Amino acid sequence: MQYSRPLTSKWQAPSNIAIVKYWGKRDIQEPVNPSVSFSLSEAVSRTQITSTPSEDGGFSFHLEGKEVPGFHGKISKFLELAMGRLPMIKNHFLKIESSNTFPHSTGIASSASAMSALAFCLADLQQQITPKNSLDISEVSSLARLGSGSAARSVYGGWNLWGRLTEIPESSDHYAVPVPVSVDPVFQEFHDDILIVKSDKKPVSSSEGHALMNYHPYRTGRIKQAHKNTLSLIKILETGDLDGFIELAESEALSLHALMMSSTPSYTLLQPNSLLLIEKIREFRKTKDIPVSFTMDAGPNIHLLYPHEFSKEIAQWEDTTLKPLCEDRRIITDYIGKGPQKIINS
Ligand code: PMV
Numbered sequence: 001m002q003y004s005r006p007l008t009s010k011w012q013a014p015s016n017i018a019i020v021k022y023w024g025k026r027d028i029q030e031p032v033n034p035s036v037s038f039s040l041s042e043a044v045s046r047t048q049i050t051s052t053p054s055e056d057g058g059f060s061f062h063l064e065g066k067e068v069p070g071f072h073g074k075i076s077k078f079l080e081l082a083m084g085r086l087p088m089i090k091n092h093f094l095k096i097e098s099s100n101t102f103p104h105s106t107g108i109a110s111s112a113s114a115m116s117a118l119a120f121c122l123a124d125l126q127q128q129i130t131p132k133n134s135l136d137i138s139e140v141s142s143l144a145r146l147g148s149g150s151a152a153r154s155v156y157g158g159w160n161l162w163g164r165l166t167e168i169p170e171s172s173d174h175y176a177v178p179v180p181v182s183v184d185p186v187f188q189e190f191h192d193d194i195l196i197v198k199s200d201k202k203p204v205s206s207s208e209g210h211a212l213m214n215y216h217p218y219r220t221g222r223i224k225q226a227h228k229n230t231l232s233l234i235k236i237l238e239t240g241d242l243d244g245f246i247e248l249a250e251s252e253a254l255s256l257h258a259l260m261m262s263s264t265p266s267y268t269l270l271q272p273n274s275l276l277l278i279e280k281i282r283e284f285r286k287t288k289d290i291p292v293s294f295t296m297d298a299g300p301n302i303h304l305l306y307p308h309e310f311s312k313e314i315a316q317w318e319d320t321t322l323k324p325l326c327e328d329r330r331i332i333t334d335y336i337g338k339g340p341q342k343i344i345n346s
Pocket of ligand 1: 017018020021022023035109111148149150151206207210256297298
């Protein structure tokens, strides 16, 4: 198709929180173990790309209306990798404008939502130039993965699986798939409140952490554990087994941090208040008999997980007991979401 006018595409995509954690990679952003996450509702990135034909390609990037040179390296690497699949990148200048509904460095993976939104925009623009039947979501997931591994899981709403297991034929290391079971209603309305312990930039990035898994003494054991936990979690989601969920989610979160603490060099991202919050959560669960649990990302903040029906009691407890342990009493409330959307005319 011959054209010279700019084309645009705008998408919104969610962040996600992993319950079984992806930790360690090989080749081009393929996971060494399978992971399972759910997509969030409120924590989303919105990205618009305006593409104009240009022999030399190229791009500009604005986040919240400002140029952020710090992100250029990551985007440039992503576009380079994506070019083989999306030839339009080679001969278009891409004006990329993005914004997030949530603040940086708060334990919400902005790279997951940002790379997913970017992948949707690019796949959509390629589709406008060389139309195919419809946008292939597993192809978008595979593209998003090239930008950030966990972004592969941010192309759908609900619960998703990324990483190959022989027991699940539809699973893949290249792209995520929705969990292949019908999820019990208790896990379809699930909350994730992020208790902000510290919002500074982390001293060790996730990329550095993944790399430390290459020669980690517990590598083989961890891969085995993640396989087992993935299969167990899928069963738990199907049967609505909250006790099983609590045990598994907390063990996965603590295992992730244990791997960091036993890497060479070793490091700790947990803060004293991260541990105090964990203690409070376990105490509240026991005394009130409310199925609240936690997970953590690669950072000090605690993700509080609970079914919707307990929202009221939990909000009160957050006010009295948890907020005083958070930085500036800060808690970001979120819940399971519906997934990416194309934004038309706004
Ligand atoms: O997608 P990355 O490279 O930022 O790695 C994410 C790793 C964890 O958030 C710790 C776990 C996960 O599966 O999301």
